[in-house]
Amino acid sequence: MARKIGSRYTAHQILGRGSAGTVWLGEGPEGPVAIKLLREDLASDQELVGRFVQERTALLGLDHARVVAVRDLVVDGDDLALVMDLVRGTDLRTRLDRERRLAPAAAVSIVADVADALAAAHAAGIVHRDVKPENILLDMEGPLGPGGAHPALLTDFGVAKLIDTPGRTKSTRVIGTPDYVAPEIVEGLPPRAAVDIYALATVLYELLAGFTPFGGGHPGAVLRRHVTETVVPLPGIPDELWQLIVQCLAKAPASRLRASELAARLHDLLPLVAGMPPLDVDEPDAEPAAEAYEDDPYPTLPNAPRRTAVPLVPGSSTDSNRDTHTSMRVPAPDELSGGPRGTARAPRPAGGRRPGSARHRSEAVRKRRITLGIAALALVAAAGVGGYLATGGDDPGAPPQDSEQSSPSQPW
Structure with a gap:
C-alpha cells in the first residue's frame, strides 16, 4: 500500500527493517529512491527532530561514489525520514550469511571501498559510528572488482548520532553494535573518526575468518573483550x-590508521592477495549458556583457547598500546575491575586468585578464622600455664607469645 512521505515522495513497499526504522522502496521527483522511515518514538522526540534538522546540511553535502547519498531529510507530522539513493543489490551481511567467508581479494576490495567512503566522511567532519556489514551495500549493477567483488557503498550516515541524543540514552548505554564497538566507546570516551577504523577492521577480519575477533555470547562479555x-x-x-x-x-x-591511509594500503595489497582461496579457519569455541551470566554480566569465559586476555594493569601487558589506552580512559581502571573507587588493581599472583574477587575474599576470611582460632588456643594454653605457675608449678617456662594476636587483620 502506497504511503505519502512529505509532499514529494511516495513509499511503495518495504525493503527491510532495522533497529532505527524501516527502509521503503519509494518514488520521488527524480525517480526511484530508498526512504528510511525512522521509528515513531524517534519522530515524536522534539529534541531529536531539532538535531535531525541541524544535521541536514552536513548529510546532504556528503557526496562520494562509495557513499549512499542522502538526497533529502523529511520532517512531516509523525514522519521522520531520510531519502537516499536506491542501490540495486544487497547488503554485505546477506552475502556473508550465504558464503560464510570471502576470498581475501574480495574482502580487501570491499573494505577498501568502504575506507574510501569513510575518508570522504571524516574529511567532512562526519563520523559514521555504526560501521557493520548490514550498513555496507553491494551494487549488483556495478562492475565486478578483484575477487569477484561488487562495488561496496556505505549507508546510514548520521543515524547513530541522531539516536544518541542527551536524555534519550543513559550514560551507561553504548550506541552501536557490540561486535564492532571500539574500546574507547566502551570506556566512555566520545566517538572520533578512529572508532570507524576499528569497526571497519573488525569487518575485514570477519570477512576473512567468518566470525568477528571479539564477538559471541553475552553482549557484556563482548564489550569487555574489546577492552x-x-x-x-x-x-x-x-x-x-x-x-x-x-x-x-x-x-x-591514536595508533590506528586514518581512513585515507587504510584505503591506500588496502589498494596496494590487492595484487598480493589475488587468487587466494577463502581461509580455512576453525570457529571459536561455543560460549556458555545465558544462565552462566546471571551472577556476573562480564564473566571471564572458560575454555577459550583462541583468545588471549590482556591485563588492565599498566606495564604488565604485552600489548604496546595498553598503557596509552588506559591513560585515556574516563572511568578509572578499578571501575572495570570491580575494585573500590580510587584504588589501583593489583596484578594477580601466579596461580592465585585475583585480590578482591568473591572467591579470594572467602579464602581470606577462612584463613583469618583459622588464625584467630590458633590465637585463641594459644591464649587458653597461656592461661593454663600461667595458672599452674601461680599455684606453685615447677615449670620454669614463660607464657608463649602469639605474633598473630597483635598484628592487624588484612584490609580485604
Whole structure:
C-alpha cells in the first residue's frame, strides 16, 4: 500500500527493517529512491527532530561514489525520514550469511571501498559510528572488482548520532553494535573518526575468518573483550595484511590508521592477495549458556583457547598500546575491575586468585578464622600455664607469645 512521505515522495513497499526504522522502496521527483522511515518514538522526540534538522546540511553535502547519498531529510507530522539513493543489490551481511567467508581479494576490495567512503566522511567532519556489514551495500549493477567483488557503498550516515541524543540514552548505554564497538566507546570516551577504523577492521577480519575477533555470547562479555583481549592471528594471509588489521584494531585510537591511509594500503595489497582461496579457519569455541551470566554480566569465559586476555594493569601487558589506552580512559581502571573507587588493581599472583574477587575474599576470611582460632588456643594454653605457675608449678617456662594476636587483620 502506497504511503505519502512529505509532499514529494511516495513509499511503495518495504525493503527491510532495522533497529532505527524501516527502509521503503519509494518514488520521488527524480525517480526511484530508498526512504528510511525512522521509528515513531524517534519522530515524536522534539529534541531529536531539532538535531535531525541541524544535521541536514552536513548529510546532504556528503557526496562520494562509495557513499549512499542522502538526497533529502523529511520532517512531516509523525514522519521522520531520510531519502537516499536506491542501490540495486544487497547488503554485505546477506552475502556473508550465504558464503560464510570471502576470498581475501574480495574482502580487501570491499573494505577498501568502504575506507574510501569513510575518508570522504571524516574529511567532512562526519563520523559514521555504526560501521557493520548490514550498513555496507553491494551494487549488483556495478562492475565486478578483484575477487569477484561488487562495488561496496556505505549507508546510514548520521543515524547513530541522531539516536544518541542527551536524555534519550543513559550514560551507561553504548550506541552501536557490540561486535564492532571500539574500546574507547566502551570506556566512555566520545566517538572520533578512529572508532570507524576499528569497526571497519573488525569487518575485514570477519570477512576473512567468518566470525568477528571479539564477538559471541553475552553482549557484556563482548564489550569487555574489546577492552581486555588481543586479536587472535589468522593463519594463511600475508603478513602485511595481518599487520594492517592489528594496527587498525589497536586499543589506543591514536595508533590506528586514518581512513585515507587504510584505503591506500588496502589498494596496494590487492595484487598480493589475488587468487587466494577463502581461509580455512576453525570457529571459536561455543560460549556458555545465558544462565552462566546471571551472577556476573562480564564473566571471564572458560575454555577459550583462541583468545588471549590482556591485563588492565599498566606495564604488565604485552600489548604496546595498553598503557596509552588506559591513560585515556574516563572511568578509572578499578571501575572495570570491580575494585573500590580510587584504588589501583593489583596484578594477580601466579596461580592465585585475583585480590578482591568473591572467591579470594572467602579464602581470606577462612584463613583469618583459622588464625584467630590458633590465637585463641594459644591464649587458653597461656592461661593454663600461667595458672599452674601461680599455684606453685615447677615449670620454669614463660607464657608463649602469639605474633598473630597483635598484628592487624588484612584490609580485604
